[in-house]
Amino acid sequence: MTGAVPGDDVVVALDAMGGDHAPREPVAGAIAAARTGVRVLLVGDEALMGPELDRAGGPPPGLEVVHAPERIRSEEDGARAVRAKPDASLVMSCRLVAEGRAHAAMSSGHTGAMMAAATLHMRRVPGVLRPGLAVVLPSMAGPMVLLDAGANAECRPEHLAQFALMGRLLAEDVLGIPAPSVGVLSIGEEAGKGTELVQQAYALLEGTPGFVGNVEGRDIPMGTARVVVTDGFTGNVALKLYEGAGAMIFNKVRTTLTSSVRGRMGGLIARPALRSLKRFADPEEYGGAYLLGVRGLAVIGHGNFGERGIANALSLAARGVREGLIGQVEAGLRGAA
C-alpha cells in the first residue's frame, strides 16, 4: 500500500460519476456496501449526489462524500482526459489511494481512463512490466480469472508470465480457490500450438505453480484452468464474446420458454429458472475487473452496473485489500525476479 490509512477498516474510493446510471446506482451501491462494513469515499459532484443520498435518508455510517467538480465522459480519450481533468471524480478516486486516504479505487466509468489514472497515481508495483486487467468470469467449475482482458493489445511472453503470477494470487487470495490451475490461451493443447507469443509464454511458465499448459476457448466456460492468461486483444475479444453469448442465449431461453410455456402457470414455472440462470450469467454477480500490478487495488466495473454490481465490486475490492493482494504481488515478483 501507498501511505497509511487510519484505523483497521478498509476504505474504497468510488467514482460515483462513472457508468451509465451515475450517480444514482453508484450511490445506491455505496450505501449497500457501507452497510456490510466497507468504508466508502463517495467521489463526485455533491450537487448531483446529494438528492440521491437524501432519498436514502442520508449517508449511512462509513460513507463519506468527497466533492469532485469534474467528470470524464465515455466518449473522451482516456489518457488525455486524465491529464486534462485532474479533479475528475475518476482521477480523484485514484489519487485518494496514492495519498493514503483509501486502499482501493473503483469506477464503472471509462476503462481506459481508469487504467491511465491508476497507473499514473498509484504507480506500478516494482518489477511489474505491464499492469493487466483481470476479469472474473463464471465457469462450470466456479469463478475463473481471465487476464489480460484489454489493458495491453500487444504483449510479450514475459508479460503473460507476470499475468499468470498475479492472476494466481487473485484467484487464491481473493476468490479463495486453493492452488488454482493456470493455462495459456491457445488453439491446441500441445506445447507447439499457437502463435510465437504463446509458445514462448508456455516455455516461461513451464514448471511454475499450477501451470497446466495450453487451454482452448472452450476451456473458459468449462473452467479447465481457473486462471487463463492471454494478450489484451484476444482477452478482450473473449470477454465480450462470452458476455454477448450469455446475454443472447438468456434472451433466447426467455423467448423460447415464454412461447412454449403458455399462460399464468407457465410463467410461474419458468420464472425461478430464469432468475437463477440470469444470476449465473450476470456480470454484476462477479464484481468487475481488477487492474493488477499497480500499488493499490483498482477495480473497474461495467458501464451498465447497477446497485448490486457496484456493491459487489466494492466488496471484492475490500476483500483484495484485506487479503493483502498487492503485498503478495510485490512479494511474488521479488521471488520471481
Next chain:
Amino acid sequence: MTGAVPGDDVVVALDAMGGDHAPREPVAGAIAAARTGVRVLLVGDEALMGPELDRAGGPPPGLEVVHAPERIRSEEDGARAVRAKPDASLVMSCRLVAEGRAHAAMSSGHTGAMMAAATLHMRRVPGVLRPGLAVVLPSMAGPMVLLDAGANAECRPEHLAQFALMGRLLAEDVLGIPAPSVGVLSIGEEAGKGTELVQQAYALLEGTPGFVGNVEGRDIPMGTARVVVTDGFTGNVALKLYEGAGAMIFNKVRTTLTSSVRGRMGGLIARPALRSLKRFADPEEYGGAYLLGVRGLAVIGHGNFGERGIANALSLAARGVREGLIGQVEAGLRGAA
C-alpha cells in the same frame, strides 16, 4: 472447378472414416444427403462401411462407395500424415476433387490434415495468399460467417482483406444473405483501436462493399456484421469459446429447469423449449466450416458430428458448388487484383 464432372448433379466426396463416430454416422449422413439429391462418393474402408450400408438396406441411388485402405487418426500430425498416407480416406476425398470426379470434399476428421490435403491436391485459387477456414455460426440476426477460424495462426492485413472478400461471397451466395455486412474483429469500434494488424486491415477494407468497420466480441452473437474477419488464432479462440459457452449455458438451463420444474408435467412443459434451444445452439445445424481459397470446395465438420451434421455439411457443400462459389471467388480476386 478442377476437371469435368459428368452430368449435371453435384458430387461430394465424403471421408467416411473421419470423426468420432466413423464410419457409422458418416454413412448415415451420406444416405440422408443422397436422398435429398446430393450425389455422394463414400470414401473409406469397404469392410467397415459395408455392414453400415447393409443395415440401411444397401446404398441408395446417388451413393457410390470408393475404397480407401488407410485412415488418418486425430492424434497424428496433419501435414505429415497427408504425405505419408496418400491413400487415406481424407486424402483420397480431396484427390477425387482434383481428378474431377467430385466437386467438393467433406470430412469431420482431422482439421489440419484436411487443410493440408485440400491445399495440396485442389491447389489454391490463383491470387489467393492463404486459404481461410470460414465457419458459419448462429447469431441474433441469423447465420453469420467468421473467418479465419484457425487455418493461419498468424496473418497479415492483406490476408484479412481477402478473407473479407471470400466470406462475403459465402454469406451472399451460399447462405443467401443479401449484401452482407463485413467487420474486422477488434477491441473497440473506432478505426484506431486494436493491434497493428487490425488497423492496417481496416485501412485496406475501408470503402469495400458492406464494410462496417471494427466490431467487438459481442457483435458475433449479436450478428452486427454477418461476416467477421480475424486472424486464425483469435478466430479459433472465439469459435471454441462460443461453442463452449453455448454448451455450458444449455446444460445450465437444463439443470435449472429440471430442478425448478418438478415431475412429469414439468418435463412436458420444458421439453419443447429445450429442443428448440438445443437446435439453435447446435453446430450440427450449421454444417461446419469451409476452407475457402482452394479450387474446389472443402468442408470440415466437427469430430462429434452425427448423421444430421454430416448431412447438413454435404448439403451446404453441394449448395456452394451449385452457386458457383469457387468461380465467384476466382472472379472476385481477379477484380480485386
